[in-house]
Amino acid sequence: MKVTKQKLFEYEDTSVKKYTLSNDSGMTMEVLDLGCVIYSLKVPDRNGKLTDVVLGYQDPKMYINNPVFFGAVIGRYSNRIAKGKFDWHGSIIQLETNDGNNHLHGGSEGFSGKIWQCISDHDVLTFKINSPDCDSNYPGEVECYVSYLLSDTNELIIKYKVTTPSESIANLTNHSYFNLNGDGTESILNHHLEINSDQFTEITSEAIPTGKLLSVDDTPLDFRSSKLIGQDIEDNYEQLRMVDGYDHNYILKQDKEYDVIAYSNETGIQLEMSSNSPGMQLYTGNAITEGLIGKTGKVYQRRSGFCLETQFYPDSPNHKHFPQPILTKNNPQEFETRFKFSIRD
Template sequence: MPEDLLRNGGVYRMKQVQISEFEPTSSGQMAHFYRIENASGASVTLCDYGASIVSLLVPDRQKLLRDVVLGYAHVKGYETGGEYFGETVGRCCNRICHGRFVLNGQEIQLNCNDGKHHLHGGYRSLSRRIWQAECGGNSVAFTTESPDGEEHYPGNLQVTVTYTFDNTNTLTIAYEAVCDKDTICNLTNHSYFNLDGHQSGTLAHHMLKLFADSYIPIDQTSIPSGEIAPVAGTPFDFRAYKPIPAAFQEDCVQIQNAAGLDHSFAVPSDSPIQAEAYSTESGIRLTCKTTQPAIHVYTANFVETPADLGKDGCAYGKRGAFCLETQNFPDAINHPNFPSPILRANTPYRQETQFHFSLKGEA
């Protein structure tokens, strides 16, 4: 057990949040790290640039700590990288077809930053700024404001994302937002996981289970047709554990469209958990519980991060990690059969996701 843990009445408790400087941004603002370590030595390191997860150290079956999330070595990566490693994305994550939708009878045209579509909140995503941080106990709350008209979204949107890391190796992400006008809001975290360690470069040892009977098919530009399709008989059937690479059936049109998995799965709100994964090599198990109606699974199909940008000098490549992006359905504003992403004026937005780390066979 680390020597500098605080001791209270014979019981070891969480350390205070440790704050350190990262690097200045291109505008000269200093970005900071916020590290939360629990009693076992497991830890999460966050950054105020993009309210991001930059490191997540959890024990493997040999009781060795492994960093299981990909990240950038320099703040420049968080400013310009198209992978969104660990970042909070929004106002509306995922894609909006042609960046266009109708709200209260008015057509709104957002900036299109992904070809002819709008992705993850546009050029000025919530991930592209320094957030204000407030620390307390084993939590860090990041707050920012997106002004009326930013990326052409209506209303002044205030957002708070609170990360809490506890002694059970559970990372809780609580999202809160409020806007002074009717708008749309769909927030997620874009962490890339590799349970063998971020430097592993392969998903060969990864097993995945999703509590999802249906998924959202997409076209060649990753826009949903509006169909909610059954997973049965498709590469998207993860209702029982199977290797992630087993889904890469190159003769499947949906896999071709995304060059791998880049699809949303409809998950039940009444399930104790909505997804779980583990590595047969490290033994590390990850479970995901969320209040959101979907988990978007992405297998890093277009990641090409050179070693000078990757964390610890690591080069990251295609299908070397996976994302479990808890969110609403993609392009939901343009599909009335999808859950509505509309956030009414002065109405609180609240969602929560928990990532729990253990060893396969443990609770």
Template sequence: MAGLVVPTRDSFGRLQDGTEISRFTFQNKNKVTVRIINYGGIITDILVPDKNGEIKDINLGFDNIKGYEARHPYFGAICGRVANRIAGGKFTLDGKEYQLPVNNGQNHLHGGVKGFDKVVWEARVDDDTLVLRYVSPDGEEQYPGELTTEVRYRLTNDNELSIDYTATTTKATPINLTNHSYFNLAGQGYPNLDDHVIWIDAFTYTPLDENNIPTGTLAPVSGTPFDLRNPTRLGDRLKSVRNGKGYDTNFCVGGRTGNLTRVASLAHTPSGRKIDVFTTEPGLQCYTGCNMAAGVFGKGGVEYRKLASVCLETQHYANSVNQPNFPSTILRPGQSYRHTTVYKFGLTS
């Protein structure tokens, strides 16, 4: 076990129904700390030193389980069975039409009314790996098939947080899993993203219609506010994106689906903190908290504001189940869904 970062386990409190929730804490030799609970597979804390050694929590969330059990914008959670939006909550698979619950205007979002972010996962520790397992029954949120999912978290002494997703099903079903952590490298609760510099390796993105559903086309980023192929200061860009609403945009980082590839980075110049994002997925949803409701108070009682955090959600494109020209999200019996994402924490050079 030498050299491995082995998580410890303690209690994070109880849900309203009395279920005890476990918290798992990784801390490596560089004083990077990651905490995860088995409710929603939520990453509650990510503590990272800056260039001067000052440690801050860069991940939005709550101090206790009550905050996570109440309505919140998916802080740190596993989103599924299908992350992102499905138009009208409808899709047709093998000649049968399915109607899912709609929970985002007229759309189905992040798995529905009770997605994977709101369930208690079975948890175990295998050496240096936290393994969460959930069996979603056939018909849960109106999805077909019993889906068995495992999510494995591991923190290394190279400051790499890896998230490995696998799943099998008893019937053909759509699946699209992601992690929905909100980052602010100046520290959770900092009121803006102005000094953050972002880079996303994407030549195309998926434009949205008036209902926030992809139109089905892959548009070039060149000459648009969605061109982030060169490091771009968010304070210079956000006001020009979607009339000042910021990013809620899927970038097509694929063409390499299945190969772990560096697709994005986020850096904060004053602190020197940096995240590099590696994934096997074809898409990366960049979301800058534009829909954050007023009056959301997080850890330490700080109020979370719009355009003051960024999610880098590795996944398939939204509404893929209704777009045959998008990479497929259909999993069939006998197949195995696999998806790996690595967030590597470091310092700018």
């Protein structure tokens, strides 16, 4: 894997840098130290043409606020915490409520808007960020590491590691929006999608888990056999209608070959995802703001990308029967997510 870097612009008295990774199979990837953002991800299509399969802003300075979290690493806690509250050893922790009544993606001062420190840019690209005790009112200090590796078999490997000198909580993910037809094309509804999961977390109208795990049987959330993303997205099923599409956490199996397979008939590009995380949020870009200008200069539309956000379940601190995002000095968090790209004939 080869890595080069360049300065893009100045922000908060430092230079925002872009790192370009390439492998020996023609795949390239661009990463910003701002938000640890995956800025571009180019893979060969069935004709050998390099195709950018992630969404992103035309103006890199948009990543300072990043209203839809394009490509960013989310933390300290990705997804939602109900009313921004949870119990921590008998004390109530109150976080910012930045999504209606709830806390979303670490709040307005979350990791997606921070400049991460690059600590390795040779065989693997590794970034680090420190979050002190009471940062955004989260309990405990954490040190977070995110590594990106491009293999010569066209596999993107993302590794997350979080450590603490005491005890804390963390829930990191990457919020890339994929479009296997190519960045700038209108919709992902014609993508074929398979999700190797039997259950999802039931949600309220605020996208907060009720605590129940529901079977995907006989619901539009059943992707165990490959189907088009758009096949059932307008179904009148209440869990879909409350969030205007797919925005649901699937329970991942821990003994499996893969978690997700997505495929574009237009380009022949197939994406196979696997992770040792407990859950994964399928999000179909229902709230992408129409009018955002993408990297190609084209205006993005609603549902022009989909996310596969590996994670702890949303609102886990308030549901003790969910896998818990707690780490201690002797038990750090370590997770890995793999995105393998290939061509389907």
